[in-house]
Amino acid sequence: DVKVTQSSRYLVKRTGEKVFLECVQDMDHENMFWYRQDPGLGLRLIYFSYDVKMKEKGDIPEGYSVSREKKERFSLILESASTNQTSMYLCASSLTWGQPQHFGDGTRLSIL
């Protein structure tokens, strides 16, 4: 069965820290996505990758970067964490654009 694994369910970090969120999929999917989800705002796309080393900015890329060195792994990096980045972060993958997405369980990140 399809599996998208996020490295942590809960994470607490300090402002100014560099934070890494990892996501791994085992389905040989081309596309991988990072979202954040906030009450009242819904799901918002941070970054999208359509191939190894290829990425596109989503709606809210400011303060974030991503890395995709291998097809199965997509990392989200908070360069210098701030309190307004406290959120639920969700990773997803799909075979190609527009195909059903498979989501990880999410990481609830708190920045203190």
Add this chain to the structure above:
Amino acid sequence: KNEVEQSPQNLTAQEGEFITINCSYSVGISALHWLQQHPGGGIVSLFMLSSGKKKHGRLIATINIQEKHSSLHITASHPRDSAVYICAAFGYSGGGADGLTFGKGTHLIIQP
């Protein structure tokens, strides 16, 4: 950018009722997805639609491309259907991150 509107935002119904959730979008799309998110955060893809109608168990999803509108129906609703339902509009392949917009979700509660 596509504007995606979902209605209603909140819906409380009695067990057994027929449920309809609506999603409208402003720009032509290649596919529309319906997602389900249960308390605890896990998101599951229910349907991928590009035309017509799909059925899975008690869930039915329809899309009208000309009217830019999709509906999700639940027949014989059950308390386990209580969840947030989210529609996601995908632009055309190659549209990249600009081609993916989410509705804010419909919070459904089915009371026994």
